[in-house]
Amino acid sequence: MTRHAHRLARWQRLGLFGCGALLTLSGVLWLALHYSVGAGAGELPHPLEAWAIRLHGLAAFGALFMLGVLAASHIPQGWRMSGRPRWAQQRGSGASLCALGALLALTGYLLYYFAPESVRPALGWAHSLAGLGMAALVVVHRRPKSR
Incomplete structure (x- = not known):
């Protein structure tokens, strides 16, 4: 196996980081607009x-597709390679990214279809914090490792 056999293809990296950036930016924009200083009780939304x-929803569909792309090759191959000392630390961050991705898909689905009004704010904040955590964890998982 070559040194870069585990790397994502260029189209996969672009799709994944594009969807991730769009999700993060649209989510942060929505939070800023929804909770802006001028927003108060009885006022119309921005x-x-x-x-x-x-x-954000459109980017989520793209991100779910890209998760399927990762599940087909990158995740199983990375799991096998993580037995090597150089890659062992990426197993934890990769597993955490998968868990956060599942949590985000679940909470996003619940927010869109099922969440009663009494639970929506807490569920929304949990979704937002998980999304920001995932954006930060991608940087940790992606960073170059020393030899």
């Missing part, structure tokens, strides 16, 4: 709020 969440 006009861009609906577009930010629509963009």
Whole structure:
């Protein structure tokens, strides 16, 4: 196996990081618009709020597709390679990324379809924190390792 056999193909990296960046930016934009200083009880939502969440949902579909792409080759191959000392630390961050991805898909689905109004704020904050955690963990998982 060559040194870079575990690396994602260029289209996979672009798709994954593109979806991830779009998810993060649209989610942060929605949070900023929804919880802005001017927002108060009885006020109308910001006009861009609906577009930010629509963009977030679209990017989520792309991210789910990319998770399937990763599940087909990168994850199993990375799991096998993580037996080597140089790659062992990526097993933990990779498993954490998979768990966060599943949590984000579940909480996003619940927010969109099932969450009662009494649970929505807490579930929304859990979803937001998990998303920011995932964005940070991608950087840790991706960083070059020393030899």
